[in-house]
Amino acid sequence: MRTVTVVGASLAGLYAARELRAQGFDGRLVVVGEEPHAPYDRPPLSKGFLTGGAGEETLALGDAEETDELAAEWLLGVRARGLDVRGRTVLLDDGRTVPTDGVVIATGARARRLPGAVPAGVHTLRTLEEARDLRGALTAGPCHVVVIGGGFIGAETASSCAALGHDVTVVEAAPLPLAGHLGERLAAACAALHDRGGVRLLTGTGVRELHGRRASVTPAAGHRGRDTVAAVELSDGRVLPADVVVVGIGAVPNTEWLAGSDLAVDDGVLCDDGCVTRLPQVVAVGDVARAGGVRSEHWTSATQQPAVAVRNLLAGATVDTTRPVPYFWSDQYGTRIQFAGRRGDGDTVRITDGALDEDGFLAVFERAGRTTAALAVGRSRPFTRVRRELLSAQRGLAPV
Numbered sequence: 001m002r003t004v005t006v007v008g009a010s011l012a013g014l015y016a017a018r019e020l021r022a023q024g025f026d027g028r029l030v031v032v033g034e035e036p037h038a039p040y041d042r043p044p045l046s047k048g049f050l051t052g053g054a055g056e057e058t059l060a061l062g063d064a065e066e067t068d069e070l071a072a073e074w075l076l077g078v079r080a081r082g083l084d085v086r087g088r089t090v091l092l093d094d095g096r097t098v099p100t101d102g103v104v105i106a107t108g109a110r111a112r113r114l115p116g117a118v119p120a121g122v123h124t125l126r127t128l129e130e131a132r133d134l135r136g137a138l139t140a141g142p143c144h145v146v147v148i149g150g151g152f153i154g155a156e157t158a159s160s161c162a163a164l165g166h167d168v169t170v171v172e173a174a175p176l177p178l179a180g181h182l183g184e185r186l187a188a189a190c191a192a193l194h195d196r197g198g199v200r201l202l203t204g205t206g207v208r209e210l211h212g213r214r215a216s217v218t219p220a221a222g223h224r225g226r227d228t229v230a231a232v233e234l235s236d237g238r239v240l241p242a243d244v245v246v247v248g249i250g251a252v253p254n255t256e257w258l259a260g261s262d263l264a265v266d267d268g269v270l271c272d273d274g275c276v277t278r279l280p281q282v283v284a285v286g287d288v289a290r291a292g293g294v295r296s297e298h299w300t301s302a303t304q305q306p307a308v309a310v311r312n313l314l315a316g317a318t319v320d321t322t323r324p325v326p327y328f329w330s331d332q333y334g335t336r337i338q339f340a341g342r343r344g345d346g347d348t349v350r351i352t353d354g355a356l357d358e359d360g361f362l363a364v365f366e367r368a369g370r371t372t373a374a375l376a377v378g379r380s381r382p383f384t385r386v387r388r389e390l391l392s393a394q395r396g397l398a399p400v
């Protein structure tokens with residue numbers, strides 16, 4: 001393989017580039033990224049970056065020395081618009097083409113938006129630009145913030161907005177946020193963090209309409225600017241005043257550019273559990289990959305999959321598979337939430353540390369006498385031990 005092109009210059013793309021060099025690939029390495037930035041870390045965007053504790057300079061995932069060592073050609077600020085598998089070419093939006101022998105798809109996901117036009121003051125949070133916009137809107141003094149969606153990004157954003165002194169309401173369409181991930185009992189314990197953080201959580205109601213107020217008239221241009229959001233009307237009729245609205249209703253994998261490529265796409269790029277697509281010279285990693293039937297949107301998967309994907313890419317076949325123990329963390333209201341493992345609906349839940357109504361707990365999910373997963377709220381130390389046991393069990397080793 002003489003040329004490998006990594007499409008997507010973020011977390012999974014960077015890790016793939018690192019792995020290619022670490023595993024001995026010494027050919028031409030091209031990294032294509034739609035964003036103009038060198039790879040940066042997204043988790044702080046809803047946490048320290050939003051509250052002002054973490055500046056932009058802290059977000060970088062690599063440094064100049066590493067960039068030199070990778071000896072890659074970075075084509076940043078340009079989108080890949082197609083993959084011609086027969087012609088072994090990646091097509092770029094600006095008309096350039098990159099002839100290539102192997103491809104790593106690492107195009108991640110983007111924030112899902114509300115349908116139709118929205119007034120100014122309605123934000124999503126996925127990219128640095130979006131985070132800058134939201135941070136700017138939050139610095140104009142105390143205001144009413146409505147967060148639509150009570151998932152992890154919504155909850156973290158609500159927590160950060162509350163820390164900045166804003167009046168915050170989270171609107172969640174389901175009866176309870178995160179119940180699908182954590183089960184009802186533990187999801188309720190996590191939802192209680194909003195209340196303790198001084199944030200209102202309204203559940204079981206969707207959003208009917210966003211109301212705007214007239215923006216100032218621009219006589220020279222002869223037209224009125226976009227309305228600015230003023231209120232959120234819920235499907236149950238309630239109307240919430242809103243100066244800033246944050247839409248946190250999930251993410252959509254960036255797969256459109258693969259149309260016509262012969263790759264199978266269904267809510268992500270379909271690949272086997274070695275991250276290999278139906279074409280051995282194309283692998284997929286990170287948020288965009290549906291590996292072995294699962295699309296994971298977590299930092300740790302995006303950093304773990306590339307080692308296996310690259311091994312298989314360089315071998316030209318699936319010689320290795322990844323069955324990581326899923327793991328994610330979330331920081332809300334000064335508390336770290338951590339989850340590891342694979343929970344099943346019939347699993348029993350045992351609280352092994354703290355209590356659900358205390359300031360923290362460790363919950364262990366069990367099935368047939370075996371631990372399947374663990375959730376910690378403010379209990380990092382015992383959680384790490386259980387996570388290690390899960391990893392050992394996965395590898396078929398005795399727990400250490």
Ligand SMILES: Cc1cc2nc3c(=O)[nH]c(=O)nc-3n(C[C@H](O)[C@H](O)[C@H](O)COP(=O)(O)OP(=O)(O)OC[C@H]3O[C@@H](n4cnc5c(N)ncnc54)[C@H](O)[C@@H]3O)c2cc1C
Pocket residue numbers: 007008009010011012013032033034035041042043044045046078079080081106107108109110125126127153254257285286287288296297298299300302327328329330331
């Ligand atoms: C605000 C926020 C907070 C988070 N917090 C946590 C957390 O606390 N814990 C946790 O486990 N995970 C968290 N995550 C998730 C984690 O950041 C993601 O799992 C991770 O970023 C996935 O990396 P990726 O490289 O697969 O995708 P992405 O980070 O989405 O990167 C994909 C890159 O590909 C580019 N791209 C897309 N299409 C094209 C194209 N056609 N051509 C070229 N380039 C393209 C995109 O512009 C982007 O730069 C958070 C995510 C966000 C947004």
